[in-house]
Amino acid sequence: MSVNFPDPATTFERLWKFLSTNYKILGASIYTHLTASLGRWFQGFLTAFAIGMVLGTVLGSNERLYQFGIVPVNVLQLIPGLAWYPVTILLFGFGEDSAIFIIAITAISPIAINIANGFRRVPKVNMRVARMSGRSRLETFTEVLIPFSALDILAGLRIGMANGWRMLITAEMIVGVAVGLGYAIQTTTAYLDYPAAFASIVLICVIGLLIDKVILAPMESYVRRKVGAEGA
Known part of the structure; x- marks a missing residue:
């Protein structure tokens, strides 16, 4: 069977x-699919941020722990997202939880690594001054570590966001969810409705760019101005 490759005009007309x-x-509006995908991505990314922040803080605050602990974190980063498929099916079965797990597991490493490296780059003299001035651990964390490593933290968030968003679509295709952009692409392709599949791909790209350029990029620009790395 011959199927025509959808041209841009046809794709955007369908979108x-x-x-x-x-x-x-597939019985749901594009907004329903989009809302379902964004909900999974948010849960997975929030989980990855929480775990990555704890890991990065622990590793970045202790040199001995860093030398030992950064190895498994780097190994985790080397494992492709799809390789987690048998693990997540055994742990969670098919469905929502499996998709969220795959999103989270692929976003943890870049967040943890960037936070740890950012903390390790904080000048030692600043840490000594903080201790000599009587600051508590919490005050040192919020007033010294976070400001000096803010750009590294944001870089980790951007990479983690991209990893999570990319794996969201793949996860929805393989773990048996019944609604979502990845599910829509897979099923419309199976029905040879390629304009619908391509329209969904375009929407995925647009949403990913919006998250990066409208939310994360302005945050990075603001932090760069605060730390003097960019003109006001």
Whole structure:
């Protein structure tokens, strides 16, 4: 069977139809699929941030722990997201939890590594001054470590966000969810509805760019100005 490759005009026409009408993809609107995907991504990314922040803080604050602990964190980063498929199925079975796990596990490493490296780059003299001035551990963390390593933390968040968003779509294709952009792409492709699949891919790219450019990039620019790395 010959199937025509959808041209850009056809793809964007279908995308506009999805966005401007109540057109259903597999019984759900594009907004339903998008909301489901964003919800999974947010849960997975929030989990990765919490774990990565703890790991990065522990490793970055103790040189001995860093030398020992950074090895498994780096190994974790080397494992492709799809390689976690048998692990997540055994742990969570098919469905929502498996998708969230794959998103989180692929975003933890870059967040932890960047935070740890950022903390380790804080000048030792600043840490000594903080201790001599009577600052508590919490005050040292919030007033010294975080400001000096803010750019590294944001870099880790951007990489983790990209990893998580990319793996979200893959996870939705393989773990048996019934709604989401990845599920929509997989099923419309199976039905040879390539314009719908391509329209969903375009939407994925747009949302990913918006998250990066509208949320994370302005945050990075603000921090760079605060630390004097960028003109006001």
